[in-house]
Amino acid sequence: MKTDAVRKRALAVAIMLALLPAAATAQDSAPNAPSATADKPVDKAPNKAVNLDQMVVTASPAALSKMASSISVSTLEASQLADSGAQGAADILRDVPGIRAESSGGEGNANISVRGLPVASGGGKFVQFQVDGMPVLEFGDIAFATPDTFLRPDFNIDHVEVVRGGSSSVFASNAPGAVINFISKTGEEKGGNIGLTTGLNYDSKRLDFDYGQPLSDRTRFHVGGYLRDGEGPKTADFTTQRGGQLMGNLTHDIDGGYLRASVQLLDDRAPAYLPVPVSITGSNNNPQVSSLPGFNLHDGTQLTPYWQRDLAIDASGNRRTTDLGDGYHSKVQAFGGEGKFTLDGGWTLHEQFRVASNSGSFSGPYSAEVNTAAALAEEVGGPGATLRYANGPMAGQAVDATSVGGNGLAQRTLLFNVSLPSMDNTTNDLKLKRDFDLASGPMTLLLGYYHSRQDIQQDWHWNQYVQSVQGKDAVLLDVIDANGVPVTDHGLEAYGQPVFGNCCTRSYDANYTMDSPYVSLSWQPGNWQFDAGVRYDHMKARGSYAAASGTTLDVNGDGAISVPEQSVQVVNNANAQPVNYDKHHLEYSFGANYLLSTDLALFARASRGARFNADRLLFGGGLLDNGTAPDGVAINVVKQYEGGVKWSTPHTSLFVTAFYATTQEQNQDVTSPTQFLISRNYKARGVEVEGSLDYGDFSMRGGVTWTHSRITKDAITPANVGNVPQRQASWVYQLSPTWRVGGFDLGATVLGTSKSYAGNPNGLVMPGYTQVNAFVRYNFNERSAVTVQADNLFNATGLTEIDQSPGAVTANGLNTARSILGRTVYASWRYRL
DSSP states (O other), X not given: OOHHHHHHHHHHHHHHHHHHHXXXXXXXXXXXXXXXXXXXXXXXOTTOSSOTTSEEOSSOSSSEETTTSSSEEEEEXXXXXXXXXXXXXXGGGGGSTTEEEEOTTBSSOOEEEETTOOOSSSSOTTEEEEETTEESSSOTTOTTOOGGGGOOOOTTEEEEEEEESXXXXXXXXXXXXXXXXXXXXXXXXXXXXXXXXXXXSSEEEEEEEEEEEESSSSEEEEEEEEEEEEEESSOOSSOOEEEEEEEEEEEEEETTEEEEEEEEEEEEEEOBOOOEEEEEEEOSSSEEEEOBTTXXXXXXXXXXXXXXXXXXXXTTSOEEEEEGGGBEEEEEEEEEEEEEEEOGGGEEEEEEEEEEEEEEEEEEEEEEEEEEHHHHHHHHHOTTOEEEEOSSTTTTSBOOTTTGGGTTEEEEEEEEEEEEEEOOEEEEEEEEEEEEEETTEEEEEEEXXXXXXXXEEEEEEOEEEEEESSGGGOOBEEEEOTTSOBSSBTTEEESSXXXXXXXXXXXXXXEEEEEEEEEXXXXXXXXXXXXXXXXXXXXXXXXXEEOEEEEOOOTTXXXXXXXXXXXXXXXXXXXXXXXXXXXXXXXXXXXXXXXXXXXXXXXXEEEXXXXXXXXXXXXXXXXXXXXXXXXHHHEEEEEEEEEEEEEEOSXXXXXXXXXXXXXXXXXXXXXXTTOOEEEEEEEEEEEEEEEEEEEXXXXXXXXXXXXXXXXXXXXXXXXXXXXXXXXXXSEEEEEEEEEEETTEEEEEEEEEEOOEESSSSSOSEEOOEEEEEEEEEEESSSSEEEEEEEETTTOOOOEEEEOSOSSSOOTTOEEEEEEOOOOEEEEEEEEEO
């Protein structure tokens, strides 16, 4: 879609949302004022898609409704999640204004930006994912182990709260951008669900279930989970999805509070989708993106039944075999506890802890270079080199370089292969609160202490292959030099990553301890609400990390030394480098809200938050040889100012926020061929609009975000100053109408973005696009329904990343990129117990 069209649609959405409350006010009177001091959430008002009367429990200084609080927060109910077409945790965030979620890599490792804060090297650096108020991982951008990888939404989720900016600087560590809290069902009402889902144009089958009920007047439980199996939404021609999850909690009410225990057991595999070969022609400002002959950009992947195993040397020097079908292999064994107690003197104690054993692996083929087969053969094997099929139905036969794969192309494929022996995370949050009934208005004092420990143990053992370009039928290719000598071994070019400068055979063994006292004061005189909070974060980093060196080694044990075995990358543990630094920082947030009437409020907030850097500082990312880190490298400060208006009527809601933010980033991009170090300052300003309309059988919610973000300083490449941060679009919008007609529910989710730049310096444009997800549901009765859903109904191409040449269109039009999933159609049956 062209940029002008995207901009017009975004403006149309903004204007429409802005006019909704005005249209409704002429017909309806205002509702009663929301309670500003309620201890429990109000009813969710299912007829309101954006309910400003709903209470906020995430990163909030007191029990306040959205209308009465001074924070920017969005809530997504379970029914909205089911209808949006979200495939994973990060997919859900596409429906939230102010957040840009690039979830094109499958069910993990998503890039997440908030309000123009940068995503220079992957993950969600300034964001924290939580389950019931406790972090999934301490840091949002751990390489190949982002929090969304260890979080699988299912029927257990009651709703999701997303707090952007503001109070997140005080109520969470390392989350100045946003806190995303997945809140579980706890069995207040008896009942549950059983659901079966099957792909209609792809192979995937899934069983979901949940059930909860009171056991007595004081005790209740909830339990649920899923099992699944299949090929996944991209064509691999073998099983890449398998596993499941079980979650549950038990709650017992006591006088003045409650006790709760919770558990999560996850062992699940999902395919990792990385950039693939693509045709990009035209000009930098107006590129034409299309699939290559024999390789479909929408459902193509380098996963193939002819290549399912990899042999490498791990960090301990042992041979390790990897199953490429594992993809994101996420294993979690977590136990949590929570208690709320009423103490003498009007004090309330709230204690939460979560102990999680997280492990698994990440494996995915990455197209590091694509070229004509003849040129690539000579690049690998020298002048006169030829190709031979290494596996598949034509194994051992000579390759016709002009027609291999139906397109005469070949690629250097890196296997991103990372073992995660321990990503264990232990957290505890203790809060002591007292409410004061002052003559001027109620006041709440909250004192808290947060402690966490995050392990980062990783073992990287990437290998480099030569492969044809043809999707599920792709085969590995051997390169034969002009003398007839093989320079590859069954398609393996190197036990290492020479195309990346042998960066990525390495080992991490580090842990990060965070201690954070904080205090918050909230006061509500009349129609005003004021709150102020400070947090003091202290992080201790300890451990070691080791790079690799080349050695001759008979890796496959056949008694001979092949060309790849002449220089095998092996971790040099004898030359490990230390991690040894302590850092601290003071954060604050001040907010005010004023109720002009029962249905109209203004708010403003100023905040300073911080992100403590972890593994991204290692291997040339800024850590000194003695293991210490300069303050400007170890801590990135985020300053934010925001203000806006909230407007609610019985049938409409509108939430508009203007924002301004500045930050710095020091980081190491380990997935780029150039392995670049980042040291930049950024500023961003913009406006978020979120609104809804609800009239009986018809409802609609939507949002639009305008962001103006720029690089203001670059210590390494000063010419980047003034550029737009990579992959930052000016406009992002969402629109979700639903309509009930008889026994049918009809709905859609429209997601769109304007153009952005693929990299810095700004060169090649990634075109804007619109994705439409649609569903039709037939309700047999109040308990049973069948839904047919099509995600990306019109099979749109939406690039989220260009890798091989992000600066310019190549002369031959060959490039590598990652796109949103193509059209996926699936059917589900759900029965309410």
